[in-house]
Amino acid sequence: MRAVRDWGDALLAVVAGLVAMVVVAALGLWAAGGAGLPGSAFPHLVAALVVMAAGGTVELAGDAGVIAESQAELTALPLSVSLVGALVTAWLFLRPLRHRAVAGTGELLARFGRLAVLWLLGLAGLAALARYRFDIPLGEDSIVSDIGELLDASPQAGFAADTGLTLLFGLLWLIGVIAVALLVSRKAPLPARLVRFQESVRPAAFAMVALLLAYVVLGLCAGLVVAATQGHAGRTFSVILLGLPNLVWLAFTLGLGASWDGRVDGPFGLPMPRVLDEVLRTPEGATVNLSTLAERDGRVWWLLVIAAVLVVGAAFLMAVRSPARMPPWRHAVHMAVALALTVLVLCLLVRVTARYGLSLIGIGEVAGLGGEVALSPRPWSAVGLALAWGLVAGFLGALLATRVRRRGEVPAS
Structure with a gap:
């Protein structure tokens, strides 16, 4: 049975x-x-x-x-x-x-x-x-x-x-x-032999998953507002149901300061915000980061603010779920390693390559039936930035968590 x-x-x-x-x-x-x-x-x-x-x-x-x-x-x-x-x-x-x-x-x-x-x-x-x-x-x-x-x-x-x-x-x-x-x-x-590792691994893993899901929830709220106020509800819901994490996790890496290379050529494109599409539609390709996006829309600097708040919040959550005896420098190291691995995985998941072309012998490419969409990260610079963010945020999160009763802490009588 x-x-x-x-x-x-x-x-x-x-x-x-x-x-x-x-x-x-x-x-x-x-x-x-x-x-x-x-x-x-x-x-x-x-x-x-x-x-x-x-x-x-x-x-x-x-x-x-x-x-x-x-x-x-x-x-x-x-x-x-x-x-x-x-x-x-x-x-x-x-x-x-x-x-x-x-x-x-x-x-x-x-x-x-x-x-x-x-x-x-x-x-x-x-x-x-x-x-x-x-x-x-x-x-x-x-x-x-x-x-x-x-x-x-x-x-x-x-x-x-x-x-x-x-x-x-x-x-x-x-x-x-x-x-x-x-x-x-x-x-x-x-397994019994792995239990001793859970105090150092599980809080960091939980914090990273919570961080990514928080971005998805924020993106969902923004998408619903866009669908209700700006029209094109069908297109907006298709993005939410098919590629919402692609956009919000890209925004997360941009908020950390990462750069991406890409281009959009032809009638096809990605379901992306207008400012990103404008940056990518250059003949020789473009670098996508906060600076290039801010040249067209200064509101993208809010990505930096959102990243700072959510990363520090994730570090605080990790510290609260960790044993009280863990020193702040270890929190910083755990957060840096976890955030770097997370950003590396996102660089592998969010990248996009799409090409299509039809050529007729003696005439060349058929106009309107060819195009290219590409978006790829600069992974090692993104990982380096994530390490730096993780060290700072991990230390701040540990200091903030000292005011909260944590697991393994015995209150004074």
């Missing part, structure tokens, strides 16, 4: 996590106008979004017969979908363990193994669904359209999930989610 119950717990976590991701992806795509996609493309694209959100690989492809060639590339994560799936899956994985103080290594590995098997089966099914091809309209009155009709060569585009890479990266995604969940939760049991 226990084995059946354990498999049932794993099945519930996988099904609930994937269903949550599918619902969020479908609502976001619908808000973006996905209901008007040709044929039955909608469910296939929803599956592709979920595969990408779980770390999988979706390859773009194009074909225009013998007279043309197309190139396509996409590297991006719909982090709203990823975040919802991670929260639901992690919570249901930890729920059966919440009343345990210690768990054996073998038991935790067995629980994760059952979860991983079912997770990979679910991803494999979504990867099989995540493939579709459709025609690209060229317009009625153009030389390209006339040549295409003459040679019966209409351009097509499509996408298909790479099942092997999807399963590999999907497994790594699941490992990361469960590892973070075990590090963050006070109620999650650890």
